[in-house]
Amino acid sequence: MTTDFLTLSPVIPVVVLDDPDAAAPLARALVDGGIRVIELTLRTPRALDCARVIAEEVPEIVLGIGTVRSSADVEASVAAGARFLVSPGSTPGVLSAVADAGVPFLPGVASVTEAMVLAEAGFLDLKFFPAQQAGGAPFLAALSSPLPDLRFCPTGGIGIDTAPDYLALPNVACVGGSWLTPKDAIAAGDWDRVTSLAREAVAELA
Numbered sequence: 001m002t003t004d005f006l007t008l009s010p011v012i013p014v015v016v017l018d019d020p021d022a023a024a025p026l027a028r029a030l031v032d033g034g035i036r037v038i039e040l041t042l043r044t045p046r047a048l049d050c051a052r053v054i055a056e057e058v059p060e061i062v063l064g065i066g067t068v069r070s071s072a073d074v075e076a077s078v079a080a081g082a083r084f085l086v087s088p089g090s091t092p093g094v095l096s097a098v099a100d101a102g103v104p105f106l107p108g109v110a111s112v113t114e115a116m117v118l119a120e121a122g123f124l125d126l127k128f129f130p131a132q133q134a135g136g137a138p139f140l141a142a143l144s145s146p147l148p149d150l151r152f153c154p155t156g157g158i159g160i161d162t163a164p165d166y167l168a169l170p171n172v173a174c175v176g177g178s179w180l181t182p183k184d185a186i187a188a189g190d191w192d193r194v195t196s197l198a199r200e201a202v203a204e205l206a
């Protein structure tokens with residue numbers, strides 16, 4: 001299944017949102033800043049409501065749903081309009097549920113064996129999480145010779161300052177990070193700040 005969403009923007013914003021009224025303005029603020037993809041995490045009670053709003057009102061951003069941890073999460077995310085799914089890890093339950101989901105899945109890995117097991121199962125595009133804590137860019141650089149067919153979206157602890165270290169690697173498609181959508185900016189409805197963080201990321205990392 002195509003994982004084109006990995007090359008839409010140099011960074012996939014990882015977003016924690018619980019207010020459906022904020023969902024469309026936030027997604028539009030990212031689009032205004034040049035970002036065309038979003039990973040909305042299932043970390044809040046109303047995350048799925050937020051996802052439905054984005055899918056309906058801001059179709060120009062490719063909506064992914066992250067923190068998918070169960071087959072119920074997979075079903076609910078696809079029903080809410082997710083065009084791809086992301087998990088911080090990969091369990092047998094999630095892997096069997098995504099097989100019938102009809103949308104691409106980006107499973108999380110933090111070790112060589114996990115990456116090889118997922119490659120055997122056909123997943124060549126992987127989330128490396130938690131990137132900074134699990135070895136950072138040097139870890140991924142070391143994988144590019146023995147596992148050249150694997151491609152990563154490192155996420156976790158990455159900011160505008162460390163993203164270039166990853167993006168310079170041949171096996172990195174894009175990075176993920178929450179720095180484009182700070183909690184205080186969301187709480188204040190400061191969409192101009194989100195747009196300017198997005199614009200800065202696109203300008204510096206593209």
Ligand SMILES: O=C(O)C(=O)C[C@H](O)[C@H](O)COP(=O)(O)O
Binds near residue numbers: 068157179
């Ligand atoms: O929620 C998930 O499914 C995750 O995998 C975790 C997120 O990707 C990271 O929490 C983002 O990392 P930061 O950019 O350091 O905030």
